[in-house]
Amino acid sequence: MSDALQGLDDSQRAAALARGHSLVLAGPGSGKTRLLSAKARHLLDTESAGNLVAVSFTRDSATELLDRIGSGFAGRVLAGTFHALALQQSGTHRKRILDESGRVHYILRALQSTGVDMPVEAAIGAIDRFKSTMAPPPRDGDETRVFRAYQAEIKKHRLVDFQDILINAVDGMRKGRVPPLGVRWMLVDESQDMDDVQFAWISEHLKAGVEVTLVADDDQSIYGWRHALGYAGLTRFERDAQARRFVLEANYRCDPRIVAHSQRLITHNTERFDKRIKAKRPTNGYDTPVVTHAFESKVAEADAVAAFLGESPGEWGILARTNRRLDLLELACSARSISVVRLGGRSFWDHKPPAALLAFVEDLFRSDLGSGIARIGALVDEVEQDDIQRIHDGEKPEHKGLRELVAVAPQWAQLSPQAKRADLVLRAIAIWSEKHLHKRALALIGPALLHMARLDGSLERRVQFIKRARNKVKDTSAQTLPVLASLHSSKGLEWERVWIMGCEDGHVPHVEAPLDEERRLFYVGLTRAKDQLHLSYSLDNKSVASRFFAECEEA
Numbered sequence: 408m409s410d411a412l413q414g415l416d417d418s419q420r421a422a423a424l425a426r427g428h429s430l431v432l433a434g435p436g437s438g439k440t441r442l443l444s445a446k447a448r449h450l451l452d453t454e455s456a457g458n459l460v461a462v463s464f465t466r467d468s469a470t471e472l473l474d475r476i477g478s479g480f481a482g483r484v485l486a487g488t489f490h491a492l493a494l495q496q497s498g499t500h501r502k503r504i505l506d507e508s509g510r511v512h513y514i515l516r517a518l519q520s521t522g523v524d525m526p527v528e529a530a531i532g533a534i535d536r537f538k539s540t541m542a543p544p545p546r547d548g549d550e551t552r553v554f555r556a557y558q559a560e561i562k563k564h565r566l567v568d569f570q571d572i573l574i575n576a577v578d579g580m581r582k583g584r585v586p587p588l589g590v591r592w593m594l595v596d597e598s599q600d601m602d603d604v605q606f607a608w609i610s611e612h613l614k615a616g617v618e619v620t621l622v623a624d625d626d627q628s629i630y631g632w633r634h635a636l637g638y639a640g641l642t643r644f645e646r647d648a649q650a651r652r653f654v655l656e657a658n659y660r661c662d663p664r665i666v667a668h669s670q671r672l673i674t675h676n677t678e679r680f681d682k683r684i685k686a687k688r689p690t691n692g693y694d695t696p697v698v699t700h701a702f703e704s705k706v707a708e709a710d711a712v713a714a715f716l717g718e719s720p721g722e723w724g725i726l727a728r729t730n731r732r733l734d735l736l737e738l739a740c741s742a743r744s745i746s747v748v749r750l751g752g753r754s755f756w757d758h759k760p761p762a763a764l765l766a767f768v769e770d771l772f773r774s775d776l777g778s779g780i781a782r783i784g785a786l787v788d789e790v791e792q793d794d795i796q797r798i799h800d801g802e803k804p805e806h807k808g809l810r811e812l813v814a815v816a817p818q819w820a821q822l823s824p825q826a827k828r829a830d831l832v833l834r835a836i837a838i839w840s841e842k843h844l845h846k847r848a849l850a851l852i853g854p855a856l857l858h859m860a861r862l863d864g865s866l867e868r869r870v871q872f873i874k875r876a877r878n879k880v881k882d883t884s885a886q887t888l889p890v891l892a893s894l895h896s897s898k899g900l901e902w903e904r905v906w907i908m909g910c911e912d913g914h915v916p917h918v919e920a921p922l923d924e925e926r927r928l929f930y931v932g933l934t935r936a937k938d939q940l941h942l943s944y945s946l947d948n949k950s951v952a953s954r955f956f957a958e959c960e961e962a
């Protein structure tokens with residue numbers, strides 16, 4: 408047996424040894440990376456001719472795969488994301504690729520030139536949809552007009568957007584203008600996430616004679632909203648390529664009772680490949696590997712989780728459906744001086760409204776009123792930019808809310824240095840905010856003010872305390888700190904203990920999302936836990952526990 412296959416179990420070995428096109432269905436914790444790197448090394452070891460490409464969805468996983476394949480195959484291994492590989496293929500100069508703000512700029516121009524009255528988000532969504540599904544836009548209609556105007560505009564400036572890179576490569580291969588990658592083998596990771604364009608790109612390589620292996624877990628397909636094909640794409644590949652199917656059913660990560668819990672849930676989905684996931688590791692100490700909690704309110708939930716983290720340190724992943732829910736936890740942890748890491752590095756205080764509030768309060772205790780007032784003033788409902796400029800210019804603004812702010816802020820500034828007046832100032836800011844701020848801004852300013860009110864000392868001390876906590880949130884080098892992550896961004900990660908907050912029905916599953924996909928998302932969350940899983944929900948607004956709780960109990 409080749410060295411490359413050492414350490415693989417029987418199913419992994421069979422998949423690694425297989426030749427011809429194959430579809431490897433691999434459950435959570437089944438060792439996808441181990442299989443992919445072993446298969447790559449085995450092919451390169453046993454065949455003296457031919458190059459291999461490993462395709463991933465993120466630059467990080469491409470790099471990890473390349474590292475695990477290892478050196479020693481000089482010039483024979485290529486690894487990258489679909490887009491990076493297509494870029495190499497078509498030779499598009501990086502300078503010609505539009506960044507996100509450039510794209511929005513040209514979409515706004517297209518809206519203007521066509522006179523179509525449509526929110527920019529809707530136009531972005533329509534353009535994304537036409538491009539990711541490779542579906543020609545309908546012959547007419549507002550979306551089509553905006554799409555055509557946008558394409559014409561960027562073409563005129565000899566630009567391409569991110570999606571065009573891959574579309575152009577597919578189009579070029581179909582027309583014989585762009586050569587397929589010069590490889591003999593293609594291994595694709597996380598293939599459940601491919602959209603129509605990525606599928607077409609793989610298909611062109613199939614036609615060119617490349618031997619393709621897709622590794623995927625249809626049960627972990629959570630990007631349907633980004634047009635990922637999931638199960639449907641995998642069945643299409645299996646049929647088109649006449650691929651052999653392999654199933655990796657061992658789970659090396661989770662306590663057997665967590666495996667059972669998650670399996671009962673996922674079998675409620677019907678459009679999926681049948682798999683019988685088997686736990687491969689022993690149970691680990693905890694009497695109750697799955698614990699559920701109900702709390703009176705979202706704030707009480709965040710406080711309780713923070714208290715638990717304080718008393719029970721260790722490797723924790725705290726997950727939630729939305730980042731808003733994690734914001735509450737970040738604040739509760741900060742109030743208890745518990746350091747946490749926010750995955751993605753974005754602290755609650757980096758959002759525009761809380762950042763503006765901090766700047767404003769800093770201005771108050773420095774008695775240097777100006778930019779802070781303008782920043783918080785910009786959050787006022789129906790405010791005009793000209794009015795904000797008036798504040799900068801030292802003139803009287805026209806908006807009632809801004810006039811009030813400019814009038815009272817100097818009085819607040821006078822009180823601010825006194826520690827015993829700090830709560831009074833915060834209360835006054837809260838009353839003004841409730842009266843004048845935009846609803847979306849208020850949703851963040853409310854918890855921010857509440858947090859500041861719960862701290863001790865002068866406003867200056869409180870702001871410094873918050874800033875210190877915010878810096879720690881970004882320090883990902885400290886591995887043992889609890890990690891706060893959205894369910895989506897937890898994919899591919901694992902912790903000894905996982906706590907999923909906000910499991911109210913309507914939030915998990917989210918009312919606006921397809922039920923099957925929400926079930927897969929929850930499944931991803933459950934299967935991140937090695938030893939213990941905590942699930943919690945709040946009872947406010949007459950909420951009840953997620954229907955998934957019951958599904959986890961019965962098959």
Ligand SMILES: Nc1ncnc2c1ncn2[C@@H]1O[C@H](COP(=O)(O)OP(=O)(O)OP(=O)(O)O)[C@@H](O)[C@H]1O
Pocket residue numbers: 414415416419433434435436437438439440441624627659660898899900934
């Ligand atoms: N044959 C094996 N024997 C022992 N341990 C294994 C084997 N294969 C994989 N593992 C271990 O299983 C764990 C899970 O592997 P990995 O993180 O690659 O899972 P995964 O398939 O990517 O899971 P997910 O899709 O849930 O993110 C790792 O710690 C890995 O070392």
